[in-house]
Amino acid sequence: MDAIPLWLSLIALIVLVLISGFFSIAETSMMALNRFRLGHLVRQGRRSARLASSLLGQTDRLLGTILLGNNLVNTAVTAIVTSLAIRAFGHNDTVLLAATAVVALVLIIFAEITPKVVGATWPERIALPAAYPLRVLMTLFSPAVWGINLIVGRMLAVVGIDPREPQQTRLSLDEMRTIVLESGHFFPAKHRSILLNLFDLERITVDDVMIPRSRIEALDLATSETGLREQLATCYHNKLPVFEGEINRVVGMLHVRRALSLLQRDSFDNADLRELLTEPYFIPSGTAVFAQLQFFQENRQRIGLVVDEYGEVLGLVTLEDIIEEIIGEFTTTTPGGTDSDLHWDSAGELEVDGSVSLRELNRRLGTRFPLDGPRTLNGLILEALQDLPESSVGLRFGPIVVEIQHVEDRMVRRARLRLMPADRSPGREQADDIAASA
Numbered sequence: 001m002d003a004i005p006l007w008l009s010l011i012a013l014i015v016l017v018l019i020s021g022f023f024s025i026a027e028t029s030m031m032a033l034n035r036f037r038l039g040h041l042v043r044q045g046r047r048s049a050r051l052a053s054s055l056l057g058q059t060d061r062l063l064g065t066i067l068l069g070n071n072l073v074n075t076a077v078t079a080i081v082t083s084l085a086i087r088a089f090g091h092n093d094t095v096l097l098a099a100t101a102v103v104a105l106v107l108i109i110f111a112e113i114t115p116k117v118v119g120a121t122w123p124e125r126i127a128l129p130a131a132y133p134l135r136v137l138m139t140l141f142s143p144a145v146w147g148i149n150l151i152v153g154r155m156l157a158v159v160g161i162d163p164r165e166p167q168q169t170r171l172s173l174d175e176m177r178t179i180v181l182e183s184g185h186f187f188p189a190k191h192r193s194i195l196l197n198l199f200d201l202e203r204i205t206v207d208d209v210m211i212p213r214s215r216i217e218a219l220d221l222a223t224s225e226t227g228l229r230e231q232l233a234t235c236y237h238n239k240l241p242v243f244e245g246e247i248n249r250v251v252g253m254l255h256v257r258r259a260l261s262l263l264q265r266d267s268f269d270n271a272d273l274r275e276l277l278t279e280p281y282f283i284p285s286g287t288a289v290f291a292q293l294q295f296f297q298e299n300r301q302r303i304g305l306v307v308d309e310y311g312e313v314l315g316l317v318t319l320e321d322i323i324e325e326i327i328g329e330f331t332t333t334t335p336g337g338t339d340s341d342l343h344w345d346s347a348g349e350l351e352v353d354g355s356v357s358l359r360e361l362n363r364r365l366g367t368r369f370p371l372d373g374p375r376t377l378n379g380l381i382l383e384a385l386q387d388l389p390e391s392s393v394g395l396r397f398g399p400i401v402v403e404i405q406h407v408e409d410r411m412v413r414r415a416r417l418r419l420m421p422a423d424r425s426p427g428r429e430q431a432d433d434i435a436a437s438a
Helices: 006-032 035-043 047-056 059-089 093-121 123-140 142-158 173-181 189-200 225-234 256-263 270-274 289-299 319-327 358-365 377-385
Strands: 239-244 246-255 282-284 303-307 313-318 349-353 394-397 400-408 411-419
Touching (some): 006 059, 035 047, 059 123, 246 270, 377 394, 377 411
Parallel strands (some): 282 303
């Protein structure tokens, strides 16, 4: 080392620190690469992306090359600084200790922390160009890396770890939901909403989206001919469930357009209507919405009746109801529907039907009614009071006051929702927030 000029030693020292910084920045950027983004770039045909993906497919060799090169360079830096210190001050323990501390500080600042922070900040910009020299270094260091990995592999085998075994990372629905929620800058709000609704299809059932039994428009064969004519002429739907006597005795589904010819006759009877009926399609209560969407597709159906374990009709589900759960409201609500005017007035109030679903209120009004219990506003009120309510009773759920307007047949038929002042917190615990007043 005495024959090497001082200026050459200083240049070598600077170059070695830069090389050490390269290994650090390359390691961090390669490990921080977004695998989904990298896969997209590979499909686009980016050569650097294909090379980076190939290197990441050999993680043991890649890390072995980087760590081997980094340690060799850091050792060389320490040796040069020690040699320069001995040449300048002789074999002085204090000087050697100070030189070692200076080397450690330089390496930590310029070859470790700074490069790694930069690599973590812009992984794609750095990792893709760095893949080319890393590929060359992997080839050069291949024999040494192979020997080191062989020793490491034997050591890992002792504790039952096989680094060659492929590790497949699978994302759960909750993890994918988090990814979508955190991608606000990349997805339009509507697209993000649709994706989140798709994830929810695995959690909700047909009971959450069905039209409740009390709101089903159906045709009763026990009705007189005049009543049947009037109902067929004024119905709002294209298909109607047809029952005889009571709703649980469904005999078929009627396509209203096929029945229009009957209205042109002077008279018709139940037998004429029965000839036009198709087989009803029944759906067990509790069926997942996503599964039901597949069943509709497989059975070429668009409408079905939800029944419980005793065969009682609970409600009606259409393909449109499920699609609206994904993309939001898009069909025109029929006159007399309970959710046609779900919006707050200027005073922050709204009158709704007691059978309206809590999911619909939350989606349309931005409320936070609990969804892990009753499915309708009437059910929520009955659960909270644990008794049949009377009119002029009010309850408070978070920032929402629910005032019962009309009770009939042991049900809350109408209720008024009122927003509390803005200083109330929507996240307040419901148990502390329910109050009833006569």
